[in-house]
Amino acid sequence: YTKKFKNVGRTFSLNVSQNINNNDADGILNSRTDYYNTTTPRTDTTNQHKINTIRSSAFSSNMTYTEPLAKKLSLILNYGINVNNRSADRKSLNLSPTGEYDELDTLYSNYYVLKQISNQGGAVFNYKTTKATLNVGTRINNVDYKQTDQYTGLIYKRNFINWNPQASYQYKFSQRQSLNISYYGSTSQPSIDQIQPVRTNNDPLNITKGNPDLTPSYNSRFNANYNSYKVLTDQSIYASGSYSFTSNPIVSDRSYDAGGVSTTQ
Numbered sequence: 001y002t003k004k005f006k007n008v009g010r011t012f013s014l015n016v017s018q019n020i021n022n023n024d025a026d027g028i029l030n031s032r033t034d035y036y037n038t039t040t041p042r043t044d045t046t047n048q049h050k051i052n053t054i055r056s057s058a059f060s061s062n063m064t065y066t067e068p069l070a071k072k073l074s075l076i077l078n079y080g081i082n083v084n085n086r087s088a089d090r091k092s093l094n095l096s097p098t099g100e101y102d103e104l105d106t107l108y109s110n111y112y113v114l115k116q117i118s119n120q121g122g123a124v125f126n127y128k129t130t131k132a133t134l135n136v137g138t139r140i141n142n143v144d145y146k147q148t149d150q151y152t153g154l155i156y157k158r159n160f161i162n163w164n165p166q167a168s169y170q171y172k173f174s175q176r177q178s179l180n181i182s183y184y185g186s187t188s189q190p191s192i193d194q195i196q197p198v199r200t201n202n203d204p205l206n207i208t209k210g211n212p213d214l215t216p217s218y219n220s221r222f223n224a225n226y227n228s229y230k231v232l233t234d235q236s237i238y239a240s241g242s243y244s245f246t247s248n249p250i251v252s253d254r255s256y257d258a259g260g261v262s263t264t265q
Contacts, residue, residue, distance in 0.1 A: 009068035016061045025052040029092075033204050035259055046201060048108075049093040049101035056086040062120075076124040076137070084116040089150075090198060106151070108201050114192065116145035124166070131172045138165040143189060147196065156196060160216055162187035176229040184221045190214040190250055207263045218247045 002013040026049075033044045062080035069075055092108040093101040124137030141162040148155050168182035196210040225240035254264045 007068065009066060009074055011064075011066045013064045014061070015063075017059070019056075019058045021054075021056045023052070023054040025054075026050070029202065031202075031204075037260060044204060046204075047095050048105065048201075049091075049095075051089075051091040051093070053089040054087070056084070058085075059083045072128055074126045074128075076126060077122070078139070079121040080119075082116075082118045082120070084114070084118075084145075086114040086116075088112050088114075088198070092201070108199055109151070110198055111150035112198070113148045113150060114145060116143065118143040120162075122164070133168075133170045135166070135168045137167075138163065140164075141187075145192075147192060156212075158195065160187075160189045162189065162216065163218075173228075176227075176231070178227055180223070180225050180227075182223045184223075186219050186221075187216045188219060188250070189216045194250065205261050207261060209263065209265050211265050214250060215248060217249045220245055220247070 002011065004011050029046055029048045029050055031046045035042050035044070060080065060082045062078060064076065064078045067075045067077070089111045090109060092105040094103040094105050095101055096103045118141055120139060120141035122137060122139030124135055127134040141164070143160040143162060144158075146155060146157050163185065164187065165185045166183065168180070170178060170180045172178045190211075194210060195212055195214055197208050221242065221244040223240070223242045225238070227236075227238050229236040252264050254262055256262050
């Protein structure tokens with residue numbers, strides 16, 4: 001929805017979306033692992049029926065209001081709320097003496113319910129002249145989610161503040177010659193799998209575990225480009241460059257035990 005008011009430059013827009021996804025998977029895991037370079041060589045076998053039932057519902061919204069403060073200056077305000085509900089029921093059933101897959105493996109079975117709510121707001125100042133345009137502003141996003149283990153009743157809560165500043169400058173030397181410089185900052189929060197991954201036995205030689213002490217990383221990106229085009233000679237020049245770096249990055253640590261099993265965190 002978009003509305004233009006009588007005052008020139010004053011506008012309001014609203015965007016709303018809803019996504020619903022259902023994913024059902026059913027299969028058999030039958031594997032054999034032979035360990036040789038150990039004190040006592042051994043063989044591990046797995047024969048399980050895997051049933052995965054995943055449901056997700058995501059609602060997102062964003063409101064934007066533009067207000068002209070002066071002839072060359074305007075203010076852009078925005079606010080949005082996002083709601084994400086997700087459930088993942090993963091069952092691993094062992095083959096029982098009856099010949100049926102009816103014994104629940106509690107080590108590799110899990111049932112999680114996730115509820116995530118994020119509120120985001122921001123403000124951007126726009127200054128525009130005949131040849132130059134300057135945008136400076138930021139967005140702040142508060143993310144709050146709760147993950148519940150339906151088997152144990154344990155509740156895991158996390159809260160993040162994401163900060164996304166931005167600044168851009170464009171100068172037009174002429175209609176076909178311009179210079180653009182911009183900066184964008186963004187916060188990346190760790191995923192649920194990185195904090196508390198679901199335990200699986202699909203690959204017993206490569207194990208992944210979470211780190212509940214992870215904090216968000218922050219990325220800074222600088223961009224610059226120059227463009228020039230001459231109509232009469234059909235000659236063009238384009239040059240661009242960018243630089244980015246990440247503070248407090250989220251990286252993987254891998255270790256190996258004496259039996260050759262790798263563990264990544």
